[in-house]
Amino acid sequence: AQSVTQLGSHVSVSEGALVLLRCNYSSSVPPYLFWYVQYPNQGLQLLLKYTSAATLVKGINGFEAEFKKSETSFHLTKPSAHMSDAAEYFCAVRARDDKIIFGKGTRLHILP
Amino acid sequence: NAGVTQTPKFQVLKTGQSMTLQCAQDMNHEYMSWYRQDPGMGLRLIHYSVGAGITDQGEVPNGYNVSRSTTEDFPLRLLSAAPSQTSVYFCASSYPPMGGRGGELFFGEGSRLTVL
Numbered sequence: 001a002q003s004v005t006q007l008g009s010h011v012s013v014s015e016g017a018l019v020l021l022r023c024n025y026s027s028s029v030p031p032y033l034f035w036y037v038q039y040p041n042q043g044l045q046l047l048l049k050y051t052s053a054a055t056l057v058k059g060i061n062g063f064e065a066e067f068k069k070s071e072t073s074f075h076l077t078k079p080s081a082h083m084s085d086a087a088e089y090f091c092a093v094r095a096r097d098d099k100i101i102f103g104k105g106t107r108l109h110i111l112p
Numbered sequence: 113n114a115g116v117t118q119t120p121k122f123q124v125l126k127t128g129q130s131m132t133l134q135c136a137q138d139m140n141h142e143y144m145s146w147y148r149q150d151p152g153m154g155l156r157l158i159h160y161s162v163g164a165g166i167t168d169q170g171e172v173p174n175g176y177n178v179s180r181s182t183t184e185d186f187p188l189r190l191l192s193a194a195p196s197q198t199s200v201y202f203c204a205s206s207y208p209p210m211g212g213r214g215g216e217l218f219f220g221e222g223s224r225l226t227v228l
Contacts, residue, residue: 100157101171
C-alpha cells in the first residue's frame with residue numbers, strides 16, 4: 001500500500017529565503033504525485049503534479065518539485081519566499097489501486 | 113460550472129444521531145472520494161468510488177457508509193455519530209490518470225461537523 005511522509009509539521013523561513021518542503025512516498029508502482037496548498041479556512045488547491053512526463057515539475061506561484069525515483073522523493077521548492085506563501089502544504093500519491101493518500105501536511109511560516 | 117458541491121457547510125449533531133453529507137459534481141468524473149481533516153493528521157481517506165455502483169474503503173471507514181447510484185452524487189452517511197467524528201469533511205472527484213493528465217483531485221469547500 002502506498003504512503004506519504006512529510007518531514008516537519010512546521011517549517012519557518014525568512015521572507016526572500018529558499019523554501020524546501022520534503023515529501024517521501026512509498027508505492028509499489030510508479031505513482032502520480034501531487035502537492036496541494038491550503039490557506040486558512042479554505043479548501044485545497046493544486047500546486048503541481050507529477051505524471052511521469054518530466055521529473056522537474058513547475059507549478060503555480062513559483063513553486064516547483066523534482067521527482068527522484070531513487071530517493072522516492074518529491075520535494076517542493078520555491079527560490080524566494082513571500083509572505084503570501086504562508087499556508088499548509090500537503091503531498092499526495094495516487095497509485096494503480098486509485099487510492100489517493102495524503103501526508104500529514106507541513107505548515108509553512110514566513111518570517112518578516 | 114459548479115465543480116464539487118458539498119452540503120451542509122456546517123452541522124452540529126448529538127451523539128447517536130445520524131446524518132448524511134451530500135456531495136455532487138458536474139464534471140462527469142468517474143472517481144469520487146471522501147476525506148476527513150483533523151489537526152496534525154492531514155487528510156485521511158474514508159471511502160472512495162471509481163464509478164457508479166462501485167465503492168471501496170479507505171484508511172478510516174469505520175462509522176461511515178457510502179453509496180454511488182449515479183456518476184454525479186456520492187453521499188456520506190454517519191450511522192450513529194460519535195464525538196470522534198468531529199472533523200472537517202472534504203468530498204473530491206477526479207478523472208482517470210491517463211494520457212499524462214495525472215488524475216488530480218478537485219475538492220469541495222468542506223463540511224464542518226461537530227458531534228456533542
